[in-house]
Amino acid sequence: MTFNWNDYLQLAQCVYRYGKSHDELKEAAFRCAISRSYYASHCFLRNYAISKGAKISEDGAAHQEVIDFFAKSKDPKRSKIGQHLIHLIQWRTNSDYREHYTITEFNAQICLSKSNEIVKLIQ
Template sequence: MSEMTFQWADFLIVAKSLHQSGKTSVLPTDASFRCAISRAYYAAFCHSRDFAEINYGFIPTKKPKDHELLRINLAKHGRGTISTKLDQLRQWRNNSDYDNPSPTLSESNTRDAIDYADKIIQSL
């Protein structure tokens, strides 16, 4: 059996589902929104990383600095808007993953994170 490559953009489907579950109180709202923001970021980050590897020769180090190195690589190849959106998403992800309370945790911010990730994925 051949191994299939994971489609990182599928995390965006999970993020949308978590966002919806948080809005309707099916799951705890804060937990849903936090996880949705995190999954939206990783959908965009990993999709962008794979794109940059194939198209721009980006070589991941498999270390935390890859988040910054990827944004630099994208900007260097004329993808400054994507780099900026990815950085904003990373900041929201850090807030939602580490801050208590999170200064950016809200329904609208969660929706914005999903929209940013969707735009990044669609543009690559």
């Protein structure tokens, strides 16, 4: 049985809700929600791209390869998915590595919204 990456998105939503109700861990929860929403989208889309014949590396290069598969597509839906993924990876990088950035509820909400839209667009 393979892992369902949509479960990661559900976890991201749970962590987001937790952050909304726990001031002491609010920013940490929002950072985590952004990071998990990116990885849910990335892995879901990686598997989709592979199923469509794309050759995706099994290392860090996979992030750009998945983005390119979608963002460089002539199909408007795929291109939009690629743009969402570009925004998500930027926010994930800010959330995971840039402690001087303040991550807010709004930032997390936008990322979760983009991840949810990706799932809808791909189905």
